[in-house]
Amino acid sequence: MTTAESGSLSSADLEGYLFLIEELLTRPFPETGFHDATGCGGPEHRVRILRASQEFWDDDDGQAAREADADMQTYLDALVAALTARWGEPHAVDLLPYLRAGLEGETVSEPINSLSQLAGSMQAWPHQSFGRWLGLAIGQGDKELPLELLAAVGHTVALEQGTPGRS
Template sequence: MTTAESGSFSSAALEEYLSLIDELLAQPFPGANFCNDTGYGGPEHRVRILRASQEFWDDDDGEAACAAEAELRAYLDALIAALTARWDEPLVVDLLPYLRASLEGEAVSEPINRLSRLAGSMQAWPHRDPGRWLGLAIGQGDKELPLELLAVVGQTLPLEPSVSGRS
């Protein structure tokens, strides 16, 4: 499910998102980069769009964007609660240092590089499979574009760029 539904919080959608997260964690990483309607990925990561709002081209007052963000935040909070019950408290990863490093020309690994351009932070859990982690974030490519609830699986979870800015 990648489009916003009218109405209130749906526990059926939450269960679907948890199922998609479990699938995402179980899937092997792709051999090559890909991008489609449900997400993108590469040899060491996968990103799944769990839910997306409408676009905001005609949202001059920002009211629609605020309502969409509140809806996505409700789902994000419910997912965080469910995953915290499974795996304990998440790490809060500030993505701004990665964005700064990237803008200064430093190499930043995926999916953190692209994610830092969409979101300011993410909630992340190291997974029971060594070398895997799960992250959740709300991101937006530009103010006119849809807000997206994202689930991210990567091989290595950088906690901050190294001295050289590489992660």
């Protein structure tokens, strides 16, 4: 995990994030669930925190949060551009229907369930050769908590099932 510091995205940072993403795609899923400072995962998924901002407990005017959001968006845009050049255009995935479905008691597969509680949307690329998909999103657990640039990997079939409540 990288904590956000003021500054621009270096090519070394970008290459480091791309390495972590490639590792997520090829690494076996953990046999049991885990949650630590780098992210979380389980038998069907893995989520990695690529970058995190500071917390916003004392950000009364919201300026620090706006600056951190702009910083995260810069990193997300750079990663999306690099991955689009490698793998083609991503699918934009609206996570709100998954959040609603989960709140209504429907089963939502991981990591989509976790992501829907942190982010409103993600950019995703299916990788049939791995039987997986990769998603990138900016998420936040609550307004006082850090913004996080997240990379998630799950089974392709879960992403292709589409919006909850639809067959």
